[in-house]
Amino acid sequence: MSDQTIQNDPETGSDAPLTVAPDTSDHEALSIEVGPEGETLLEIDHVTLRFGGVVALNDVHFSIKRGEILGLIGPNGAGKTTCFNVMTGVYTPTAGEVRFNGQVISGTKPHKINQLGIARTFQNIRLFPEMSALENVMVGCDARHKTSVLGALFRAYRVRPSEDDLPDNPLKRSLAKVFGISRHTLEERSGRVRSMELLKFVGIADRAHELSRNLPYGYQRRLEIARALATQPELLCLDEPAAGFNPAEKEDLMDLIRRIRDLGHTVLVIEHDMKLVLGVTDRIVVLEFGQKIAEGTPEAVARNPKVIAAYLGEPDDAA
Ligand SMILES: Nc1ncnc2c1ncn2[C@@H]1O[C@H](COP(=O)(O)OP(=O)(O)OP(=O)(O)O)[C@@H](O)[C@H]1O
Secondary structure, eight states: OOGGGGGTTTTHHHHHSSOOOOOOOOOGOOOOOOOOOOOEEEEEEEEEEEEEEEEEEEEEEEEEEEEEEEEEETTTSHHHHHHHHTTTTSSSSSSSEEETTTOOTTTOHHHHHHTTEEEEOOSSSSOOOOHHHHHHHHHHTTTTTOHHHHHHTTTTTOOOOOOSSOOOHHHHHHHHHHOOEHHHHHHHHOOOOHHHHHHHHTTOOOGGSSSSGGOOOHHHHHHHHHHHHTTSSEEEESTTTTTTTOOHHHHHHHHHHHHHHHHEEEEEEEEEEHHHHHHHHSEEEEEEEEEEEEEHHHHHHHHHHHHHHHHHHHHHTOO
């Protein structure tokens, strides 16, 4: 697929609604290879995290199974984002450990954890504002490249190109046949194609070449997801992806989350919107004051008296 296949929509002004036509392409090229579904992918093993006197996480224990969509919910200040931060290497637990694919990752640097296969989006969108949407996603793809900085600078490690990889220009084509093409060039090219495919997948390819700071809010949220997916994570963690969305946008987001899972990714989602969480997840873990108070199917969690009390407040029996 080339960039030219992306159609510019003259209707998409800065107030353009996020709701997009359903994406009917199969996006098979974006699928990732993963191990058997249902196995434990990530385990939060009795994790405690203290900030001075504040116990943000208190002996929290749960696991995420490969192939599922797990919801992490709880009232404000319950410890959800802190849990993400522990899983992605921002914080090291005071006690307990985090294992990913059986390997202890607590204490590992965030970029290493990303290389191991965990990516996240943020509650407050964090894009590169002066880069185009496409470039933002290409940064994610770069994280998967094998070429070193020196290799990229000197265009070292030349490889024999396949017929598809040969340039159209006859002179360049002949040179490539004789001298090969640098691995960096090939990686860059395939990163660009993959990035555009990801923008199509999340439904924002019509503005691929616009600076990300000029994109409407809903587009920026989807762009963050596309950039996280570009690192081909086994586990994608979404921190309040529906914040600021209207009901139609939330429906679209639920569909997108399901399609992300269908590509092979396991998804962990923090979200306050109960309709979305109950509608899209397979299981839910509930935190309150840094402790796990419930875990189960959406139906069971929605009926759980502890969860109802946490959200609605205890009935004032004493009064
Ligand atoms: N860096 C920090 N230093 C001190 N306390 C912190 C820090 N980060 C989080 N906390 C505290 O840890 C507790 C859990 O916060 P956290 O942000 O994880 O909650 P949350 O469930 O994500 O809340 P929200 O839904 O409002 O985002 C809160 O009491 C918070 O004030």
